[in-house]
Amino acid sequence: MINSRGVALLLATAIALVTLAFTSLVSEVTPTILFVVTIISFGVSYILSQLTLDFLIFKEINNIYDMMDKLRNEEFSEIDDHEGTSLNPLRKINQEIASYAQIKEKEIKELKRIEAFRREFLADISHELKTPIFAAQGFVHTLLDGAVKDKSVRKRFLKKAAKSLDGLNMLVQELLTISQMEIGEIRMHPEHFNLYEVVEDVFDQMEEKSERKGVTVNFVEGCEHKAYVFADPQRIYQVMTNLISNAVKYNNEGGEVLVDLEVGKEDVTVFVKDNGLGIPPEHIKRIFERFYRVDKSRSKDLGGTGLGLAIVKHIIEAHDSKVVVTSTLGKGTIFSFKLPKGEAPDEDDELFVEELDLDSSEE
Ligand SMILES: Nc1ncnc2c1ncn2[C@@H]1O[C@H](COP(=O)(O)OP(=O)(O)O)[C@@H](O)[C@H]1O
Ligand SMILES: [Mg+2]
Structure with missing residues (x-):
């Protein structure tokens, strides 16, 4: 496994060796100077490479963390997908997450819309059914409570109850038609x-x-x-x-x-x-x-x-x-x-x- 420290070590060794080789070409150089120059170039390049690598990696990882955070809080719109391709694998992961988040966002929005629609439809249906049922129920109970003895009232109330039930029947039939159409069960026969x-x-x-x-x-x-x-x-x-x-x-x-x-x-x-x-x-x-x-x-x-x-x-x-x-x-x-x-x-x-x-x- 290559990690940032290993890469830095390798780079630093290479740079130190090159420096050593070049310095040794100078005629009046002493071994002490050679040693010091090599150590310094090794140390400096090690620190610089490690810092650069860490900076690059950490930056992208932090980006990923940020994105995860937004995903958790469902702040989809704030996730921007970095356009274009990059060689940096971390940047690539970032892009993957961003596009994944966008797909999920669409799905969630659609599900929420369907859910709201379903809830509203159910509420509407119950409300619409309630009215004729309530009316018919009222007439029938009034009849049962004694109005049935009065001949003229009896006929009038029965007629009204029947009218409510007819309305109910029509409503249910139309509802059936609509839902069948929405499921695609009803085909047109041109x-x-x-x-x-x-x-x-x-x-x-x-x-x-x-x-x-x-x-x-x-x-x-x-x-x-x-x-x-x-x-x-x-x-x-x-x-x-x-x-x-x-x-x-x-x-x-x-x-x-x-x-x-x-x-x-x-x-x-x-x-x-x-x-x-x-x-x-x-x-x-x-x-x-x-x-x-x-x-x-x-x-x-x-x-x-x-x-x-x-x-x-x-x-x-x-x-x-x-x-x-x-x-x-x-x-x-x-x-x-x-x-x-x-x-x-x-x-x-x-x-x-x-x-x-x-x-x-x-x-
Ligand atoms: N020709 C029309 N003139 C005026 N209003 C209309 C006309 N057709 C439909 N509407 C309005 O549109 C609404 C919806 O019509 P519809 O879906 O047929 O339901 P409904 O007739 O059962 O109320 C009606 O309640 C009415 O307010
Ligand atoms: Mg109508």
């Missing part, structure tokens, strides 16, 4: 289909709800009837249901919801416009977060879970696209997204294909 027809189906399904609210739901005048896209029809149906039901829900009586389909060269752009309440600019960024609602109490009254737009975002992103929102408070909101253009079936086959579709859906 097909070529006419988006116009899918939106028509959504309109039919929404008719009662929108009529009750006094909101009209329609296509924009002159909207393209043949808007073939390549996407997952069921998921897009879900997206359109969510967007249109929001546009109806967050609207005023007599309001209007318009859907437009613009067929471009490579994709079809879908617009869902309403002239309802609008979204305040500071909230727009957050409405796609799960459970985020602009007006908590109003949304709950309207039967919202706060998950609709989170699901919409997931589905559209799974189609490699994104949802764009523009909104003016008090004037209305426009949601839009693009889907890749699909192929229209051959005109002659169209009837045949539709029949086939009907057959398969009945199975």
Whole structure:
């Protein structure tokens, strides 16, 4: 093993020998002078080499200690990695530690983020579940405590309890969808289909709800009837249901919801416009977060879970696209997204294909 003292000793001996050799060449030198010169050169070079080596080694070791200290205190940002390569092995170790620390820092940050996210999600879920359970529980207990004898109260309370449980059911189902999407269990099954027809189906399904609210739901005048896209029809149906039901829900009586389909060269752009309440600019960024609602109490009254737009975002992103929102408070909101253009079936086959579709859906 070479240590700093050994190296210094070797260096000093070499220097002393060289000095001795050169001094002996001088003619009038006495043995005493030779001896003194050799001893002095040996001593001085020994001390100097040892000091230099120690200084270099100690400095790097101290650096390592410093870094260890920071690692212990998790002060990752203060660890600077020495750029460039060095021949000094200690310096190399230093660099290794620094880059290791950087990797660990990233990992720890990510873990902390996931942990915070998990905790928040759990808190949110418990909170969201609590409300409908609490309501249903209240009605059932009141019934048990005697209200069941009053016929009119009985029906009203049972209806209310059922409504809470329906809400609970919807919430759990949407939660399931979201978590499956996040794990990647739900795959998109893209097909070529006419988006116009899918939106028509959504309109039919929404008719009662929108009529009750006094909101009209329609296509924009002159909207393209043949808007073939390549996407997952069921998921897009879900997206359109969510967007249109929001546009109806967050609207005023007599309001209007318009859907437009613009067929471009490579994709079809879908617009869902309403002239309802609008979204305040500071909230727009957050409405796609799960459970985020602009007006908590109003949304709950309207039967919202706060998950609709989170699901919409997931589905559209799974189609490699994104949802764009523009909104003016008090004037209305426009949601839009693009889907890749699909192929229209051959005109002659169209009837045949539709029949086939009907057959398969009945199975
Ligand atoms: N068309 C719209 N007009 C105004 N506000 C909207 C519209 N769509 C969504 N929002 C706001 O975004 C929030 C999140 O929407 P969503 O995720 O569908 O949850 P939910 O409808 O269950 O409350 C809603 O609570 C509402 O405040
Ligand atoms: Mg919604």
